[in-house]
Amino acid sequence: MVPGLLIIALFAAAVPAWGGGGQARQFCVLCHPVHYAERGRCVDCHRGNPASERKNIAHTGLREGKYARFTIGDRVQMKEGQRLLDLLACRRCHVIAGIGNSLAVNLDRSVSRKTAGEAALSIKRPVANMPDFGLNGGQITALVNVILFGAQGRETAETAPVRVHFNDSGKKRVDLFSKKCGSCHRMLSERLGAVGTGAIGPNLSGLLSKYYPGTFKNGEPWTAVKLTSWLKNPRQIRLWARMQPVALTAAEMKELESVISVSPKPDR
Ligand code: HEC
Ligand code: HEC
Numbered sequence: 001m002v003p004g005l006l007i008i009a010l011f012a013a014a015v016p017a018w019g020g021g022g023q024a025r026q027f028c029v030l031c032h033p034v035h036y037a038e039r040g041r042c043v044d045c046h047r048g049n050p051a052s053e054r055k056n057i058a059h060t061g062l063r064e065g066k067y068a069r070f071t072i073g074d075r076v077q078m079k080e081g082q083r084l085l086d087l088l089a090c091r092r093c094h095v096i097a098g099i100g101n102s103l104a105v106n107l108d109r110s111v112s113r114k115t116a117g118e119a120a121l122s123i124k125r126p127v128a129n130m131p132d133f134g135l136n137g138g139q140i141t142a143l144v145n146v147i148l149f150g151a152q153g154r155e156t157a158e159t160a161p162v163r164v165h166f167n168d169s170g171k172k173r174v175d176l177f178s179k180k181c182g183s184c185h186r187m188l189s190e191r192l193g194a195v196g197t198g199a200i201g202p203n204l205s206g207l208l209s210k211y212y213p214g215t216f217k218n219g220e221p222w223t224a225v226k227l228t229s230w231l232k233n234p235r236q237i238r239l240w241a242r243m244q245p246v247a248l249t250a251a252e253m254k255e256l257e258s259v260i261s262v263s264p265k266p267d268r
């Protein structure tokens with residue numbers, strides 16, 4: 001700790017009233033060595049309460065070092081986070097950095113209400129309507145850093161009201177999706193909220209939007225026409241598809257489409 005203490009001592013000597021010139025004193029430096037001072041104040045990167053000498057109060061809403069790496073432009077981690085964000089298509093449900101469907105909570109705003117640790121936990125142990133991606137700690141940390149990076153300056157942006165999705169497992173749904181697809185798939189529908197209870201097939205939220213991964217064939221995105229041909233015979237499209245054909249009338253197909261589709265919104 002000697003070098004750290006030395007830094008504090010030097011720092012204290014050089015800047016007698018930390019943050020003089022009207023800024024409040026930061027008690028963080030009573031217990032911690034100073035670093036990255038040229039890039040900002042402790043709370044710019046770590047949050048917390050700089051006005052208290054007591055650790056538990058000073059650490060209120062603290063952002064641990066590993067979730068602050070985006071502030072120093074860690075390229076490798078940012079690239080990994082971005083890759084996962086695209087691969088797992090988080091934007092089929094969430095707005096992130098102003099872009100994405102609003103089928104679940106807006107993450108730009110969520111990160112100002114919650115700590116980074118809570119966000120990480122939500123990814124590690126997702127609610128029923130969010131897929132469990134089975135990610136490891138490093139991957140989750142990279143994702144949280146990318147979300148925090150994208151949220152900068154957007155934390156209070158005007159957005160659609162936050163939807164909360166209840167898991168009303170007691171009630172039997174009668175909509176077409178629940179009847180024909182819901183035993184194997186789950187989905188967040190703009191019109192109906194959470195539908196389906198199955199986990200055998202992928203979560204189909206945002207299937208007909210541009211944020212769903214291009215899983216149709218050769219990386220192509222899904223469209224209503226392609227979905228119709230898939231339902232007629234999945235094996236015509238994927239040789240080893242486990243899904244059986246589902247027979248729907250033209251009217252049912254229209255109904256299904258309206259449950260799945262997401263109204264396009266301008267990116268913010
Ligand atoms: C009274 C002493 C004290 C004060 C004041 C204090 N801390 Fe800490 N801090 C600690 C101790 C001790 C730890 C070691 C981990 C623990 O016990 O929580 C720690 C850990 C941390 C960590 C590491 C967490 C991690 O896992 O990466 C960060 C970041 C941090 N403090 C930032 C701050 C900031 C920012 C402030 C001011 C807003 C502050 N601390 C104020 C004592 C303090
Ligand atoms: C520009 C952003 C930034 C600023 C400003 C900043 N930190 Fe950090 N801090 C980080 C990052 C990133 C880490 C993760 C480890 C690393 O990369 O150094 C970290 C890690 C830490 C840790 C964990 C121990 C460690 O070294 O890994 C503590 C404690 C800490 N910071 C306290 C502070 C305090 C106290 C201040 C204010 C004097 C401060 N930080 C200012 C970005 C910042």
Ligand code: HEC
Pocket residue numbers: 084085088089090091092093094103104105107110111114118119120122123127129130131133143163164165188203205
């Ligand atoms: C199928 C839709 C869906 C997908 C895809 C999805 N999520 Fe979620 N996510 C949810 C739902 C539902 C919640 C619970 C909050 C709500 O009801 O809006 C949630 C909550 C969260 C939360 C906690 C937010 C809060 O304020 O409680 C985080 C963080 C999060 N998701 C991150 C991610 C990340 C990162 C990805 C991509 C790897 C992802 N999500 C993919 C549906 C989804």
Ligand code: HEC
Pocket residue numbers: 177180181182183184185200201202204207215216227230231234240241242243244246256
């Ligand atoms: C008995 C279970 C079952 C039912 C019912 C079912 N599916 Fe599937 N579905 C699956 C499985 C399993 C997959 C995974 C791919 C595969 O191997 O077939 C799948 C894959 C899909 C895919 C491909 C998604 C992707 O990203 O690869 C779409 C689209 C789809 N189903 C739509 C539907 C729709 C719409 C319905 C209702 C009209 C439906 N499914 C009913 C089991 C089912």
